[in-house]
Amino acid sequence: xxxxxxxxxxxxxxxxxxRNVSSLSxxxxxxxxxxxxxxxxxxxxxDCMNQFLLLGANVLILALWGDKGAPHMQALHFCFALGAxxxxxxxxxxxxxxxxxxxxxxxxxxxxxxxxSSKAASDSVFAVPDDMNLLxxxxxxxxxxxxxxVFLFGLFCKKHSRQEKSAASAQGARRAKYHWAxxxxxxxxxxxYVGAEVxxxxxxxxxxxxxxxxxxxxxxxxxxxxxxxxxxxRGLAIFFATVxxxxxxxxxxxxxxxxxxxxxxxxxxxxxxxxxxTSVYGASMATTFPSGISWIEQYTTLTGKSTAFFVxxxxxxxxxxxxxxxxxxxxxPDLPVVxxxxxxxxxxxxxxxxxxxxxxxxxx
Numbered sequence: 001x002x003x004x005x006x007x008x009x010x011x012x013x014x015x016x017x018x019r020n021v022s023s024l025s026x027x028x029x030x031x032x033x034x035x036x037x038x039x040x041x042x043x044x045x046x047d048c049m050n051q052f053l054l055l056g057a058n059v060l061i062l063a064l065w066g067d068k069g070a071p072h073m074q075a076l077h078f079c080f081a082l083g084a085x086x087x088x089x090x091x092x093x094x095x096x097x098x099x100x101x102x103x104x105x106x107x108x109x110x111x112x113x114x115x116x117s118s119k120a121a122s123d124s125v126f127a128v129p130d131d132m133n134l135l136x137x138x139x140x141x142x143x144x145x146x147x148x149x150v151f152l153f154g155l156f157c158k159k160h161s162r163q164e165k166s167a168a169s170a171q172g173a174r175r176a177k178y179h180w181a182x183x184x185x186x187x188x189x190x191x192x193y194v195g196a197e198v199x200x201x202x203x204x205x206x207x208x209x210x211x212x213x214x215x216x217x218x219x220x221x222x223x224x225x226x227x228x229x230x231x232x233x234r235g236l237a238i239f240f241a242t243v244x245x246x247x248x249x250x251x252x253x254x255x256x257x258x259x260x261x262x263x264x265x266x267x268x269x270x271x272x273x274x275x276x277x278t279s280v281y282g283a284s285m286a287t288t289f290p291s292g293i294s295w296i297e298q299y300t301t302l303t304g305k306s307t308a309f310f311v312x313x314x315x316x317x318x319x320x321x322x323x324x325x326x327x328x329x330x331x332x333p334d335l336p337v338v339x340x341x342x343x344x345x346x347x348x349x350x351x352x353x354x355x356x357x358x359x360x361x362x363x364x
Contacts, residue, residue, distance in 0.1 A: 004084035007202040025326020032319030043308020070241040073290040081231035088223040176300035187313030195317025196345035226282040233286035246295035254350040256284025261343040
C-alpha cells in the first residue's frame with residue numbers, strides 16, 4: 001500500500017507543493033534512498049543479530065523452508081501485490097482526493113504554481129494540506145502499518161522461535177562456482193525489473209491523464225487494473241510454484257512483459273489496447289521477483305548480505321529509472337517516455353536471464 005499510494009496521489013501531492021508532475025520525480029529518489037539505506041544496514045545486521053527481530057522476510061523464508069520455500073515466497077509477495085491493488089482504490093474511490101474533481105494537464109499545474117506561489121511562501125512546513133482527504137489517505141495507511149508492526153513485535157516477545165533458528169542453522173550451505181558473478185547479474189536484473197515495475201505503477205495514472213486524455217476516475221481504474229492483475233497472478237503463483245520451476249516462471253514472465261510493453265509502445269493512445277496491455281503487463285511482472293529469489297537459491301545459499309546486495313539493485317532501479325523518466329518527460333512532453341523505458345527494461349531482462357542461467361549451470 002505504501003508503494004502504490006504514490007501513483008494515484010502524485011498529482012495531488014504536486015498541487016499541494018505547487019509543482020508540476022515532471023519536476024516532482026525526486027520524491028521517488030527520496031523514497032528509494034531510504035529503502036537503499038535500510039537494505040544495506042539490514043543486510044549487515046541480519047547475519048549478526050536476531051533475525052526474527054529484524055524481520056528480513058525473504059531470507060527467513062529461505063532459511064525456514066529452503067528449496068521448498070517457493071510457494072511461501074510467492075504468498076509473501078502476493079500480500080505486497082494485494083496492498084498495491086487496494087491502495088489506488090482507497091485513494092480515489094473511498095477517500096476521493098481532490099484530483100478526482102477535475103482533469104489537470106501539465107499547463108494546469110504550471111498555472112497553479114504561479115497563482116499560488118505567494119500563498120505557499122507564507123505556509124508552514126507542517127501546514128495542513130488544502131485537501132484533507134490526501135492527509136487521511138497517508139495517515140490511514142501509516143496507522144495500519146504501525147498496528148501490524150505492534151502485533152508482529154508482540155509475537156516476537158511471546159516466542160523467540162528457537163526451534164526454527166536451530167533448524168535453519170542445521171541446513172547445509174552451498175556456493176555456486178560463480179557466486180558473485182551471479183549476484184552481480186541478478187543485481188542488474190532486479191535493477192531493471194523493479195525499476196520498470198515501480199515506474200509503470202507510479203506513472204501510469206499521470207501518463208493516462210496527460211498523454212492519453214483519460215478522466216482521472218478512469219485513470220485510477222487503469223492504475224488498479226495493473227496492480228489487480230499483478231496481485232491476482234501472484235495469488236495464482238502460490239499454486240503454480242508447486243508444479244513449475246522458478247526458472248520456467250521467470251521465462252514466462254519475461255515473454256509476457258516483452259510482448260505487452262511492445263504493444264503499449266505501438267498503440268500508446270489506443271484506450272482499449274492500453275487496458276488490455278496494462279493488464280497483461282501487470283500479470284507478467286507479478287512472479288519475477290519472488291521467482292528470482294527462489295531460482296538463485298537453487299544454485300547458491302543466500303545470506304543476509306548477499307540478499308541485501310541484489311535487493312539494493314532493485315532499490316537503485318526504483319530510484320534511478322523514475323528520476324530519469326521525470327527528466328526526459330519534461331524535455332519531451334509529447335512522447336510516452338515511460339513506455340519506452342519499460343520496453344527497454346523488458347528487453348534487457350529477457351536477454352539477461354539466459355546469461356544468468358548459463359552461468360549458474362556451467363559447472364553442473
